[in-house]
Amino acid sequence: MSTIDITKDLENATLTVTSVFEASPERVWQLWSDPRQLERWWGPSPYPATVVDHDLRPGGRVSYYMTSPEGDKHHGYWRVLDVTPPHRLVLEDGFADEDGQPDADLPTNTTIVTVEAIDDTGTRMTIEGVYSTSEAFEQVLGMGVTEGIRIAVSQIDAVLADG
Amino acid sequence: MLSAAGSGGLTASIYNRMVVDMEATITMPDVTTERADDVFGALADATRRDILARTMGRELAVSELAACYPMSFAAVQKHVAVLERAGLVRKRADGRRRVVTTDMDGLRRAQVVLDHFESLWRGRVERMHGLIDEERSASAIAAPNRQEHV
Numbered sequence: 001m002s003t004i005d006i007t008k009d010l011e012n013a014t015l016t017v018t019s020v021f022e023a024s025p026e027r028v029w030q031l032w033s034d035p036r037q038l039e040r041w042w043g044p045s046p047y048p049a050t051v052v053d054h055d056l057r058p059g060g061r062v063s064y065y066m067t068s069p070e071g072d073k074h075h076g077y078w079r080v081l082d083v084t085p086p087h088r089l090v091l092e093d094g095f096a097d098e099d100g101q102p103d104a105d106l107p108t109n110t111t112i113v114t115v116e117a118i119d120d121t122g123t124r125m126t127i128e129g130v131y132s133t134s135e136a137f138e139q140v141l142g143m144g145v146t147e148g149i150r151i152a153v154s155q156i157d158a159v160l161a162d163g
Numbered sequence: 164m165l166s167a168a169g170s171g172g173l174t175a176s177i178y179n180r181m182v183v184d185m186e187a188t189i190t191m192p193d194v195t196t197e198r199a200d201d202v203f204g205a206l207a208d209a210t211r212r213d214i215l216a217r218t219m220g221r222e223l224a225v226s227e228l229a230a231c232y233p234m235s236f237a238a239v240q241k242h243v244a245v246l247e248r249a250g251l252v253r254k255r256a257d258g259r260r261r262v263v264t265t266d267m268d269g270l271r272r273a274q275v276v277l278d279h280f281e282s283l284w285r286g287r288v289e290r291m292h293g294l295i296d297e298e299r300s301a302s303a304i305a306a307p308n309r310q311e312h313v
Contacts, residue, residue: 002292008277041290
């Protein structure tokens with residue numbers, strides 16, 4: 001089983017996830033740069049993601065939606081703040097309306113992805129999520145969406161453990 | 164308090180729906196989020212974090228705390244009040260002293276918020292590994308069954 005290290009920094013409301021892949025940095029980068037691959041890991045299993053637009057350039061936009069088991073679409077977007085393939089990606093992740101337009105009233109997160117070779121066969125990926133405002137936390141928790149996702153993820157973990 | 168829940172009505176209701184879908188099968192744990200805003204605001208200051216560290220598992224008088232910092236008694240008192248409002252410390256009278264101690268439940272509430280994001284990302288990174296492992300297995304033509312990790 002792959003190792004995933006997660007550090008939570010309460011004071012700064014920051015979460016840091018680190019994992020080593022037995023693959024090249026270029027291959028790991030494709031997880032983010034190829035929309036078809038992104039679709040396969042971004043959404044929790046009952047809510048698969050569909051990527052609509054994918055422009056991974058500074059100032060570019062990625063828009064996606066997740067589809068509920070009933071067929072309802074939940075929209076989100078990334079705003080690309082900085083990108084250096086295949087090593088660094090900084091994005092703002094937020095909610096969008098039905099037309100895919102960012103919803104300014106709902107919280108955004110800043111995510112910093114770093115991909116670096118550690119030896120000939122391994123690549124370390126670090127994801128730092130900065131949940132910038134505490135108000136954002138409150139809103140998201142108020143909507144309960146993270147709890148929904150948390151439950152979904154634990155179900156996936158159970159499936160993986162069985163496999 | 165949840166100003167955006169009103170103005171972001173449509174999306175918020177969609178997400179509420181999403182959660183209701185999930186709740187249909189699983190009971191939500193009891194999560195108190197009312198003071199999340201206060202909690203992170205309180206933790207954003209170095210002096211307040213230090214007060215929390217000093218009062219963890221023991222009671223200190225406000226005057227004893229005040230002696231630790233190059234600031235007025237009133238300023239320290241104000242920091243303690245912010246922590247108290249966020250539910251991170253409890254204050255009680257002990258004779259003529261007013262003693263302060265860390266409220267561990269308050270700290271745990273803050274923890275819960277980040278726990279949500281931890282689970283979300285753990286699932287995502289697991290799926291990333293799944294994708295790459297799947298590809299490696301597929302390329303191992305001579306061995307159709309999944310090989311052990313090296």
